[in-house]
Amino acid sequence: MTVVPSVSSSADFEHMFALAPVSLWLEDYSALRQLFDVWRAQGVTDLREHLAADPDRLRQCTASLRVLRVNQRTLELFAAHSQEELLSNLAQVFRDDMHEQVVHELELLWSGVLEFSNQTVNYALDRRRLDVRIRGRILPGHEDTWSRVLVSLEDVTPQVQAAGQLQRSERYARGLFEHSPVSLWVEDFSVIKRLMDEVRHQGIRDFKTFIKVHPEFVTRCMKEIRVIDVNQQTLQMFGAQSKAELLNQISRVFRGEMHDSFAEQLQDLWDGKLVQQREVINYALSGDTVYIHMQFAVMAGHEGDWGLVLLSLVDITARKQAEAYLEYLGKHDVLTQLRNRAFYVEELNRFRRKGPWPLSVIAIDLNGLKIINDEQGHAVGDAMLRRAGEVLAKAVDSAHCAARVGGDEFIVLLGGVDERGAVAAQERIEQMVEMNNQFYPGQPLSLAMGRATCHAGDQLDEALQRADQGMYQEKKRFYQEHALNRRRPVPIN
Template sequence: MIPNDNPIFHMSPIPLWLEDFSEVKKQLDCWRGQGVQDLRQHLRDNSAEVLECARKIKIIQVNRRTLELYEANHFEHLCENLGRIFQQDMLLTHIDELAQLWEGKTHFINTAVNYTIAGKRLDIQLRCTILPEYEHDWSQVLISTENITPYQNARRLAEKNRQLAEARFNFSPTSLWVEDFSSIKARLDQLRAIGIDDFSTFLDVHPDFIQQCIKDIVITDVNQATLNLFGAPDKDTLLKNTHRIFSNEMTQTFRNQLIDLWKGKIHHQHEAVNYALDGSIRHVLLQFTVFPGYEDTWSTVQVALVDITARKKAENYLEYLGKHDVLTKLFNRTFYTEEVNRLERNLQRPVSCIFIDLNGLKEINDHFGHDAGDEQLRRMGNVLTQLIQNTQYTASRIGGDEFVVLLPNADEASLHSSLQSLRELMIIDNQYHSIHPISLSVGHASSRPNERIEDTLRRADKHMYMQKKQYYARLNPQ
């Protein structure tokens, strides 16, 4: 027993309450006699009985620290304001306390919410003990109400920050992956330990090392933007199909990543090619970082994938426009000039060429409109595309109605074979478009020993203009 004048009770730094639970015990015995078996459910269904039971508790004494905590002037002041101290928040807690007593426990620990008389919220760790020799009637129960508000506030703040970080991850518009690279770090550390210095050469000699490292990656989590980017309905589907997302193109990218990591670059970025689950391409900017605090293990890293597919398509289209004629889909004069210079630098011989000029295009434009003229140019593009398909030859539109086919490694026999194919393709095309047949002036040449390609082209161009002159002479005889 703890007498009311016990100095330890009054001097304790923890708030202490000495209470009489004898009426509570009688109430529990009454419910048991009425056949109540599940007390928790019974009290949830009859919340008024919880309050009634709480009112049966008699406070015998409290210590000075209790009065200070609850901002009470004296014992009577405290007792007069129990309704403010123990508010609705206590109901569920009190149900749990009664249930533990119902189950025969004479000591238990719980957390609860109390309030000071002035209305300040308190998080309490409550310890309840039925004192020895009073187990028969519960008339002496010692309760401590330790203030754990700072601790609970810290926990709530940590939980809030965790939820915020989780929300930022899940709802980020950027594809985010959390991965474990610890096995990869162990592999790299092992290589250093056995004396490997030139890591790039090591990868050239042991390309299988890259594949081993790829298999070592453990994907911990991905966010919703990742599922959207790769067209996956859920995380499980995505993780089961990573082999479809990371294709062979990723090997070179990952090789560069390994070299960066070997050099100590735990924050780096690379462009990469991935694929959605429907097979469509995804160009991404991969940004890799080892999380702070995990620099020694790499057990938690983040990979952010920024979708740059649209940008890549725009870049490729601009590159295409730089070297192609939009109307005919053939190469343009810029490409033609670069290709001639390349062939000349490489001393590639023999080289043959075909110069083509459309006869009467101006008349078509004048009489039937530029749409009709453009259609003839498109038809010519289709014919030349068919002519060079499955070959190393190139076809370019170098002027309004002028075209050149370059035939590297083609001798006279190959040149004449291509000319025959051109004639046959033109016959088929003109049969299909008989209203506006295409007429061509064609010049051709094959390089001679020690002849510059420029001179070969000049001979073919001259030959084409001779045919052009003959065409108009036949059209307008003197």
């Protein structure tokens, strides 16, 4: 079948122009063409540079453009009641930031291109700002004069506003991320997901046992964490000057105890827990330990690949140090730094339940403390107690318990030590007393000691009593040798 084109009248084209659903402008650029010819004759080769040298030249260009006709959609878009109203107010339509964009169109025409497109800004007569996409074409037959140019305008204001809102939202989100008072990490766990899927496909069901047998799997997964971004608080927390410095030394941050906590994290992921929180230990670039409360979440939309993970880290180092100090105070005597009576009682109960046996006990009393306190003051007495603490801390191995259990009373518990070992321990204490007295001039330190050994829990109370009796006998001998009683001062060597 042959299609015979119909012959349209000029009236049809008039209707097409007038009723087109886009804004159409028929314009005359011949004056612009003549202006360009003058400038070329003057030796101008770089139009942009020429226009930048004198702002009036750009206004010459725009003033040379003559609008011949516009269609109905143009009048609607620019809130004009008639073509005459629009054309008489073109200075309100083409103004401000529009002039910054028109240079691109002029450059294309200067270079000989017969059509152009651009995005710019116009203004409706009701003062609305319009973001428009411009497309222009010098019509056939007018290439030499530019006397007929057809320009279409597409209103893209909603798209531009939406893009602007998106950019503002992104800047807002970026600002929240960068300046959050909490350390934030954006990470990619997709390789870890793949590795764990491979293990599952191999038929592994008991993941906990698997990573115990294959700890290298945990190490490999740690190495596959890809850090996408961190915020400013993160740099401050870990002592890094820049993101590059931190990320290039990430192995110094995630090490040591992190292996075990990361294994727990992998176990939770294996069990489908995509939101987690736990306390972990990291390290600053300075090497300092950083105790952290970590919250971990696979971001929505990435549950299938773990490609985007958000971690927030709160530095709880100060809290941990306070807790450790409180725990220390609960188990130590502040004055002597030895274990306190509460810890000593716990140790006795533990020994009663499970040993180890034999258990040797050394009961110790500081000779003459009451006399020192009465005659020289409690500050001197406290100094003597501190010296006793120094002696026992040096002489008693850290695996054993040396405790201050009363005002001037001390106990040493030696688990797994027989009579011979107890004798050796007492001799070490006596040697340390001699060294201490050489170091501290003036008031000599004197300790009365008694020891006993038992081989079962039901003998423990009896052993403690025998040690006490031995200590009191030594204390009595001390006062008899010096012809003293507790009301008279201890001689100074």
